[in-house]
Amino acid sequence: MKNQANPWLTSNLLVLGLGMLPAAVLIGALLYFTAWAFAFSFTDLALVGKKSVEWSWVGLQNFERLFTRKGFLESLWTTVIFVFFSAIVGQSVLGFLLAALLRGTQSTLRSVVEVCIMLGWLLPDIVAAFLWSATTNQTGLINAIFVVPFGFKPINFINEYALPIVTIANIWKGTAWSYLLFSAALDSVSREVVEAAKVDGATPFQRIWLVQLPIIRPHIATNMLFITIWTFTYFPLIYAMTGGGPGTQTQTLAVFLYNQSFSRGNLGFGSAISVAMLVIVGLLSLVYLRMLREPK
Amino acid sequence: MADVSLRGVRKSYGSLEVVHGVDLEIASGEFVVFVGPSGCGKSTLLRMIAGLEPISGGDISIGGKVVNDIPSPERGIAMVFQSYALYPHMSVYDNMAFGLKLAKTPKAEVDQRVREAARILQIEDYLDRMPKALSGGQRQRVAIGRAIVRNPRVFLFDEPLSNLDASLRAQTRIEIAKLHDTLDATMIYVTHDQVEAMTLADRIVVLNAGNIEQVGTPLELYSNPVNTFVAGFIASQRMNFLPVSPSVNHLTLPGNRLLTLSTTNLETVRTLGVRPEHLELATDASTAHLSGILSVIEQFGEYALAYVELPDGQLVTIKLDGAPDLTLHDTVHITIPPGVVHLFDDAGRALR
Ligand SMILES: Nc1ncnc2c1ncn2[C@@H]1O[C@H](COP(=O)(O)OP(=O)(O)OP(=O)(O)O)[C@@H](O)[C@H]1O
Numbered sequence: 001m002k003n004q005a006n007p008w009l010t011s012n013l014l015v016l017g018l019g020m021l022p023a024a025v026l027i028g029a030l031l032y033f034t035a036w037a038f039a040f041s042f043t044d045l046a047l048v049g050k051k052s053v054e055w056s057w058v059g060l061q062n063f064e065r066l067f068t069r070k071g072f073l074e075s076l077w078t079t080v081i082f083v084f085f086s087a088i089v090g091q092s093v094l095g096f097l098l099a100a101l102l103r104g105t106q107s108t109l110r111s112v113v114e115v116c117i118m119l120g121w122l123l124p125d126i127v128a129a130f131l132w133s134a135t136t137n138q139t140g141l142i143n144a145i146f147v148v149p150f151g152f153k154p155i156n157f158i159n160e161y162a163l164p165i166v167t168i169a170n171i172w173k174g175t176a177w178s179y180l181l182f183s184a185a186l187d188s189v190s191r192e193v194v195e196a197a198k199v200d201g202a203t204p205f206q207r208i209w210l211v212q213l214p215i216i217r218p219h220i221a222t223n224m225l226f227i228t229i230w231t232f233t234y235f236p237l238i239y240a241m242t243g244g245g246p247g248t249q250t251q252t253l254a255v256f257l258y259n260q261s262f263s264r265g266n267l268g269f270g271s272a273i274s275v276a277m278l279v280i281v282g283l284l285s286l287v288y289l290r291m292l293r294e295p296k
Numbered sequence: 297m298a299d300v301s302l303r304g305v306r307k308s309y310g311s312l313e314v315v316h317g318v319d320l321e322i323a324s325g326e327f328v329v330f331v332g333p334s335g336c337g338k339s340t341l342l343r344m345i346a347g348l349e350p351i352s353g354g355d356i357s358i359g360g361k362v363v364n365d366i367p368s369p370e371r372g373i374a375m376v377f378q379s380y381a382l383y384p385h386m387s388v389y390d391n392m393a394f395g396l397k398l399a400k401t402p403k404a405e406v407d408q409r410v411r412e413a414a415r416i417l418q419i420e421d422y423l424d425r426m427p428k429a430l431s432g433g434q435r436q437r438v439a440i441g442r443a444i445v446r447n448p449r450v451f452l453f454d455e456p457l458s459n460l461d462a463s464l465r466a467q468t469r470i471e472i473a474k475l476h477d478t479l480d481a482t483m484i485y486v487t488h489d490q491v492e493a494m495t496l497a498d499r500i501v502v503l504n505a506g507n508i509e510q511v512g513t514p515l516e517l518y519s520n521p522v523n524t525f526v527a528g529f530i531a532s533q534r535m536n537f538l539p540v541s542p543s544v545n546h547l548t549l550p551g552n553r554l555l556t557l558s559t560t561n562l563e564t565v566r567t568l569g570v571r572p573e574h575l576e577l578a579t580d581a582s583t584a585h586l587s588g589i590l591s592v593i594e595q596f597g598e599y600a601l602a603y604v605e606l607p608d609g610q611l612v613t614i615k616l617d618g619a620p621d622l623t624l625h626d627t628v629h630i631t632i633p634p635g636v637v638h639l640f641d642d643a644g645r646a647l648r
């Protein structure tokens with residue numbers, strides 16, 4: 001590769017060093033925190049008490065506990081369900097459908113829908129969580145409109161169907177991103193290619209499924225990569241809505257990690273959880289990055 | 297093969313009308329070329345025939361049947377786009393087979409038709425390649441192949457050659473002419489390259505600002521343009537237009553010399569048009585009609601274009617055979633042979 005650096009920069013080591021400083025600090029900090037979590041995952045460090053100062057190495061004990069004790073595997077399963085339904089099925093598919101259907105429609109309808117889904121995205125997590133809890137609880141809006149007037153007993157949705165409600169809330173919250181990304185991707189598909197398919201006799205559905213979708217495949221993979229990682233580690237909305245409950249029904253890995261580290265104070269075990277999450281997300285990313293590659 | 301007829305076809309985008317009532321009859325098997333400046337509505341007209349653009353008024357019929365509300369796949373047309381519009385994720389074979397597969401054509405027939413088209417266009421060796429591994433010329437052939445396999449009654453081309461370089465364009469132009477000869481299909485071809493128009497067309501339709509200016513064979517348009525627009529648009533070198541003041545049987549040219557014409561009734565003539573290839577050099581001022589300074593000369597080898605600046609500042613172009621030996625900034629005398637002039641009135645309409 002050609003060396004494109006400015007000759008003045010490359011000849012002046014001091015300037016070069018200064019210029020790299022912010023990046024170096026950032027990379028250093030990232031490495032430091034990762035290394036910290038990794039190192040303490042082999043200890044019994046606690047948040048408070050004696051073990052917060054006199055911690056000791058415990059080898060792989062924390063990692064064994066991930067699999068032998070109740071908690072981790074259940075949370076992993078909850079997370080998988082949450083990610084699959086809210087991010088992959090919900091946000092991605094809904095975002096794509098909206099983007100595909102709203103293309104070429106009247107601008108007012110489009111604007112209204114866009115504003116609505118953007119509102120969900122822009123609202124702070126805590127506010128959104130409060131809204132959803134208030135709407136779905138025993139005295140909430142849904143009961144007041146759809147249940148009580150028909151003579152049924154009010155249902156405490158957020159308690160009875162905690163995971164589905166949290167999933168729906170996250171779909172509502174995150175669809176805007178997928179919608180925007182897919183809109184941009186569909187805009188990049190040449191109009192003439194779609195018209196050629198039209199002349200070739202493709203129905204609107206076939207035009208999307210057989211032409212546009214395969215063309216934007218790299219965008220889909222990128223989007224999956226982003227939203228899977230985000231959703232996998234997503235914390236505030238769920239925690240503020242349910243705190244992981246009732247019981248452990250909505251305890252995703254991020255909530256589990258928080259509970260272990262800061263409610264129970266097991267920082268060492270918490271570090272092991274975060275290392276495990278890092279590994280899982282890393283593996284998922286590899287899968288998506290493979291998808292990003294062009295077929296031969 | 298089918299005839300195409302347009303009756304009072306209009307197109308508006310919102311309140312803006314861009315095609316103002318076009319009437320046109322295209323015979324079965326004819327090769328018709330739409331030409332006109334950018335934005336005159338050529339593509340819009342073609343897309344309305346293709347069914348890609350709804351019609352705001354009038355009727356379009358193909359093969360005697362009004363197709364206004366018939367979706368494009370059922371119109372029996374195939375379209376070749378300027379950007380080729382190949383499906384980037386499909387091989388050349390699949391690009392050509394796509395339409396047939398959607399129509400649930402038996403596999404053996406799909407295969408036979410794709411291979412036949414590939415043979416005609418000499419792209420058999422590329423059938424397994426992806427479009428991005430092809431050159432521009434090869435892509436254009438695939439796009440044409442995709443049109444051929446549909447076995448359409450009418451081919452529609454929207455500036456199919458404008459993304460190719462000059463030599464490839466000339467070559468592909470000849471192939472399209474051959475293709476028309478072999479397939480015997482009706483073809484409608486949009487271009488703003490008047491060389492393509494002159495060489496390919498049975499008839500040329502000159503469009504301007506959403507109206508038809510003139511329809512005719514290339515030679516008709518060349519020798520009898522109905523107005524200054526067509527006269528200026530057709531032919532490779534733009535016609536010279538000279539303002540003249542008329543009297544009963546002669547015209548006063550710029551520079552105050554007279555041009556006597558056998559035509560009577562010259563009173564309404566305001567503009568005289570003469571093509572660069574019809575002007576001749578005169579040896580001395582006494583027999584010449586125009587005199588001026590040679591300001592630019594372009595040598596093409598087989599011919600040269602001389603741009604002569606008249607005293608009033610107007611440039612006159614003359615096409616000279618061979619490589620004439622002229623000196624820049626010399627005075628040049630020009631004669632106008634009588635049989636070749638075009639006369640236009642103050643509205644730009646031809647008078648002969
Ligand atoms: N979707 C649209 N909305 C509004 N106006 C349009 C639209 N499409 C085309 N037009 C207008 O219609 C007119 C004709 O456009 P058209 O594409 O048919 O021109 P053209 O003759 O094909 O030009 P070119 O040689 O540049 O391709 C232009 O003035 C253009 O601005």
Ligand SMILES: [Mg+2]
Binds near residue numbers: 338339340
């Ligand atoms: Mg056009």
